[in-house]
Amino acid sequence: MRGNFRKVISIILSIILLVSTNTPNGRAVMLPTVQASQSIDDLLKKSYLELLEKSPNFRFAKQQYQEALKRLEKEEKTRKDGIAKKQKDLENQIRRAQDELRKLNISAAEDTPEMATRRQDLHCRIQSLQKQAAEAKVARDNGIPIEYENMRAKLEILEKWPTAKAEIQNVIESGQARARKWGDAEDIGYRTIESNQEDDIKKGQEAIQQMKQMGMLPPEIQDEEITEYVNRLSQNIVKNSDLQVPLNVTLLNSKEINAFALPGGFLFINRGLLAEARNEAQLAGVIAHEISHAVARHGNRLMKKATIASIIYQAAQIAALIFTGGAVGIGAYYALQYGFYGLGLALSLQLLGVSREYELEADQLGVQYAWKAGYNPEGFIQFFDIMASKEGYVEKTSFFRTHPAFYDRIVGVYREISFLPMQEQAIENTSEFETMQTRLQEVTKKADEESGKRPTLYGGEDKCPPEPTESDRPDIGR
Numbered sequence: 241m242r243g244n245f246r247k248v249i250s251i252i253l254s255i256i257l258l259v260s261t262n263t264p265n266g267r268a269v270m271l272p273t274v275q276a277s278q279s280i281d282d283l284l285k286k287s288y289l290e291l292l293e294k295s296p297n298f299r300f301a302k303q304q305y306q307e308a309l310k311r312l313e314k315e316e317k318t319r320k321d322g323i324a325k326k327q328k329d330l331e332n333q334i335r336r337a338q339d340e341l342r343k344l345n346i347s348a349a350e351d352t353p354e355m356a357t358r359r360q361d362l363h364c365r366i367q368s369l370q371k372q373a374a375e376a377k378v379a380r381d382n383g384i385p386i387e388y389e390n391m392r393a394k395l396e397i398l399e400k401w402p403t404a405k406a407e408i409q410n411v412i413e414s415g416q417a418r419a420r421k422w423g424d425a426e427d428i429g430y431r432t433i434e435s436n437q438e439d440d441i442k443k444g445q446e447a448i449q450q451m452k453q454m455g456m457l458p459p460e461i462q463d464e465e466i467t468e469y470v471n472r473l474s475q476n477i478v479k480n481s482d483l484q485v486p487l488n489v490t491l492l493n494s495k496e497i498n499a500f501a502l503p504g505g506f507l508f509i510n511r512g513l514l515a516e517a518r519n520e521a522q523l524a525g526v527i528a529h530e531i532s533h534a535v536a537r538h539g540n541r542l543m544k545k546a547t548i549a550s551i552i553y554q555a556a557q558i559a560a561l562i563f564t565g566g567a568v569g570i571g572a573y574y575a576l577q578y579g580f581y582g583l584g585l586a587l588s589l590q591l592l593g594v595s596r597e598y599e600l601e602a603d604q605l606g607v608q609y610a611w612k613a614g615y616n617p618e619g620f621i622q623f624f625d626i627m628a629s630k631e632g633y634v635e636k637t638s639f640f641r642t643h644p645a646f647y648d649r650i651v652g653v654y655r656e657i658s659f660l661p662m663q664e665q666a667i668e669n670t671s672e673f674e675t676m677q678t679r680l681q682e683v684t685k686k687a688d689e690e691s692g693k694r695p696t697l698y699g700g701e702d703k704c705p706p707e708p709t710e711s712d713r714p715d716i717g718r
């Protein structure tokens with residue numbers, strides 16, 4: 241019954257869509273308010289790109305947006321409460337298993353073979369329960385809040401983007417497009433975003449040296465072809481950017497889905513990012529964003545008061561807390577051990593030049609560089625969409641942490657794309673990208689095998705039945 245109702249609504253909506261795009265003056269028609277509250281929720285399941293394209297065709301009453309927001313808040317709370325209950329339950333189970341161990345110890349001074357087996361079973365049980373509890377904590381503290389932040393951003397797009405889009409259209413039609421900040425995109429390479437970029441090289445080198453000394457840098461990917469490909473791609477973006485220092489690219493063998501640039505043109509790209517991008521335009525979008533941080537000297541501008549040593553020291557403290565299971569807690573420890581987070585969690589945002597204002601600037605410049613290099617500039621949003629819709633995983637957390645705010649960013653990027661002259665044939669993907677990902681599978685396989693062998697912090701029981709792998713991990717509150 242409900243399915244039919246939805247079908248009818250979607251048919252009506254698609255008819256309205258057809259009508260509105262076919263009006264003679266090309267302008268979207270003001271649509272009557274759609275009554276079904278269900279359809280807002282359905283729209284929120286769509287990707288950012290789809291919403292940006294389609295939202296000008298929908299109009300809801302203010303009250304409907306407010307109600308949807310309330311529903312999201314309630315749902316988030318319910319999911320979090322559910323996990324909290326599960327956490328309590330897991331804790332109880334751990335306590336019960338520990339009680340059984342105590343009983344075992346009281347019953348005899350030495351283990352019979354049966355008792356030894358029972359002890360081993362209980363150890364494995366506790367180990368598994370602790371992992372589940374840690375995973376639940378990561379989901380509650382990071383995964384779910386990020387998921388709902390994305391939903392709220394999508395709701396905001398639905399509500400505000402149509403007006404924003406019309407305003408952009410007005411600016412373009414009145415010939416004022418180039419009056420926006422950095423509106424001189426056709427002069428890339430011949431304009432100055434920030435002078436004296438070379439002054440940052442020493443800072444970047446110093447940071448890398450200290451991170452290496454403290455054992456904070458993951459190992460590099462040892463594969464010439466992959467390294468060569470990513471370097472070629474990155475240098476091509478540099479040629480189409482305002483970067484005036486050499487770009488130094490390092491590929492890190494880390495599962496964390498992230499890339500970051502240290503001051504002075506030192507770009508680090510994680511294996512997780514290379515594996516997760518679906519095409520070259522997406523990878524180029526992220527790399528162009530990171531290059532923009534170096535161009536605009538964001539790290540340097542944020543670091544003015546602190547020394548590299550003090551920043552790295554802070555980062556090392558966070559890393560140490562994670563490694564020893566201290567204040568950051570078992571959740572973060574577990575996440576780190578399984579490669580959910582890596583450097584992204586420990587690195588100071590100050591060092592990376594991340595702040596709301598700078599992110600927006602890096603987004604704008606990044607989109608311009610990807611566009612100038614011939615890529616479909618929507619690749620960056622496509623990648624954002626992949627991150628936002630990755631459910632059940634927490635690897636995305638660090639990307640979102642080091643790259644905050646959603647609505648402003650998505651709209652900011654799309655706004656810039658709207659201003660840029662259309663390209664005839666924008667690059668979406670290349671066969672070289674596909675070859676790289678195929679080769680990367682080998683690197684990932686090897687790294688996974690090695691991480692399985694790596695001793696854990698607790699030592700741990702090695703004869704326990706295998707833990708569920710990522711794809712069949714227990715459901716965490718969905």
Ligand SMILES: [Zn+2]
Pocket residue numbers: 529530533594599602642643
């Ligand atoms: Zn950034």
